Amino acid sequence: MKRTSRDIRTANRYEVLRQIIAESPTSRQELAAATELSLATVATLVGELLDLRMITEVGFEDSAGPARGLVAVNASGGALIGVDIAETYVHVELFDLGLNVLARADEDMGPGESLPEQVVAHVAAAVGSVVAQAGIEGARVLGVGVSVPGQVDRDTGVSEYAPNWDWHDVPLLDLLSEVIAYPLYLDNPLRAGAVAEMWFGAARGRGDTVVVNLGTGVGAGLALGGGLYRGVSNSAGEWGHTTLVLDGRLCRCGNRGCVEAYVGAAGIMLNLRELSPRSPLLHPDDQTATIDALARGVGAYDPVALKVVRETARYIGAGIANLVNVLNPEVVVLSSWVARKLGEPLLHEVREAVARHALRRPLAATEIVLSPIPTDPACLGAATFALEGALQSLGQRTATKRTTLARSRTAPPS
Numbered sequence: 001m002k003r004t005s006r007d008i009r010t011a012n013r014y015e016v017l018r019q020i021i022a023e024s025p026t027s028r029q030e031l032a033a034a035t036e037l038s039l040a041t042v043a044t045l046v047g048e049l050l051d052l053r054m055i056t057e058v059g060f061e062d063s064a065g066p067a068r069g070l071v072a073v074n075a076s077g078g079a080l081i082g083v084d085i086a087e088t089y090v091h092v093e094l095f096d097l098g099l100n101v102l103a104r105a106d107e108d109m110g111p112g113e114s115l116p117e118q119v120v121a122h123v124a125a126a127v128g129s130v131v132a133q134a135g136i137e138g139a140r141v142l143g144v145g146v147s148v149p150g151q152v153d154r155d156t157g158v159s160e161y162a163p164n165w166d167w168h169d170v171p172l173l174d175l176l177s178e179v180i181a182y183p184l185y186l187d188n189p190l191r192a193g194a195v196a197e198m199w200f201g202a203a204r205g206r207g208d209t210v211v212v213n214l215g216t217g218v219g220a221g222l223a224l225g226g227g228l229y230r231g232v233s234n235s236a237g238e239w240g241h242t243t244l245v246l247d248g249r250l251c252r253c254g255n256r257g258c259v260e261a262y263v264g265a266a267g268i269m270l271n272l273r274e275l276s277p278r279s280p281l282l283h284p285d286d287q288t289a290t291i292d293a294l295a296r297g298v299g300a301y302d303p304v305a306l307k308v309v310r311e312t313a314r315y316i317g318a319g320i321a322n323l324v325n326v327l328n329p330e331v332v333v334l335s336s337w338v339a340r341k342l343g344e345p346l347l348h349e350v351r352e353a354v355a356r357h358a359l360r361r362p363l364a365a366t367e368i369v370l371s372p373i374p375t376d377p378a379c380l381g382a383a384t385f386a387l388e389g390a391l392q393s394l395g396q397r398t399a400t401k402r403t404t405l406a407r408s409r410t411a412p413p414s
């Protein structure tokens with residue numbers, strides 16, 4: 001796809017704002033160094049962001065040389081909402097422009113609640129709740145980023161395929177726009193999680209990074225070459241549906257032997273059931289309770305829990321070794337709720353398993369870590385998508401205003 005000069009300008013403006021959010025306060029000189037843009041370009045973009053009241057001037061740098069003006073994000077310049085739609089819950093967070101969480105809301109979804117209208121109702125309730133909690137006016141909400149599992153078309157806002165609910169071509173943003181008045185942006189948790197790590201997590205300031213999402217669904221977000229890697233049709237990273245065991249377990253995508261069938265929450269429950277069919281750790285039909293019980297069991301050195309985590313890590317490790325061999329990343333991040341709950345013991349076993357399968361050279365260059373992001377990375381990433389979208393539309397409005405202004409200035413007197 002060809003990038004226009006406006007696309008590049010929007011991307012540069014976004015990059016500068018991202019640096020300011022991550023490093024406030026900062027100077028134009030520091031921004032130029034961090035973004036590798038010229039000082040003149042940075043000065044122009046900073047001027048635009050000041051016009052948009054997304055950043056403010058906050059005095060001068062304390063140094064011996066010539067005085068350098070400092071800018072910082074204007075946290076109260078607008079609010080962003082991130083929506084994490086998962087298989088068993090909807091989690092919504094409202095952020096200020098500095099991406100600090102101002103309000104949170106949760107909605108549980110039962111196993112039977114898989115119709116688009118039911119999911120939309122939960123999202124609308126949670127969005128209404130965070131706006132009310134934060135006590136802000138609706139006009140200050142710049143946008144709502146929505147993360148939904150599966151393959152999505154960002155441009156049309158359609159959930160093309162969600163294997164968990166067997167959704168095909170659901171016009172999710174159209175349905176949401178009937179009940180939510182703010183601008184809406186759609187993507188999936190793999191990409192949202194990868195962006196969250198790039199901005200605030202383990203990928204910040206690092207090279208190529210793979211963010212391995214371990215939840216009910218499983219996949220990999222790819223932060224390659226300094227940006228998000230989407231693939232030609234925005235479906236890169238479906239690592240959960242790569243084949244790990246020929247003729248193996250049936251996966252919900254319809255194939256057999258997929259990574260997800262062994263390391264997704266349901267796959268882990270099956271690992272436990274195969275090892276100890278009547279284990280008290282097993283809570284049938286309740287993934288969260290089972291993973292919680294396993295985490296507690298590991299903490300108490302329960303031999304069954306330890307064995308299940310080791311067995312699961314063997315599968316994760318073989319799958320991650322493939323990613324390490326193919327992509328040669330600097331960092332692999334274990335993210336999402338299963339990784340968070342099983343924590344360090346899982347990380348330890350995964351590192352050992354990857355070392356058994358990966359080639360020595362790429363392995364030596366790779367660090368495997370748990371996500372350091374304390375809140376929900378999918379919400380945070382989704383909010384950044386809303387920020388990106390808002391910046392694009394605000395930038396267009398500013399550009400139009402400037403052109404109109406320039407035209408009126410140069411118009412001949414009538």
Ligand SMILES: [Zn+2]
Nearest residue numbers: 241251253258
């Ligand atoms: Zn599959």
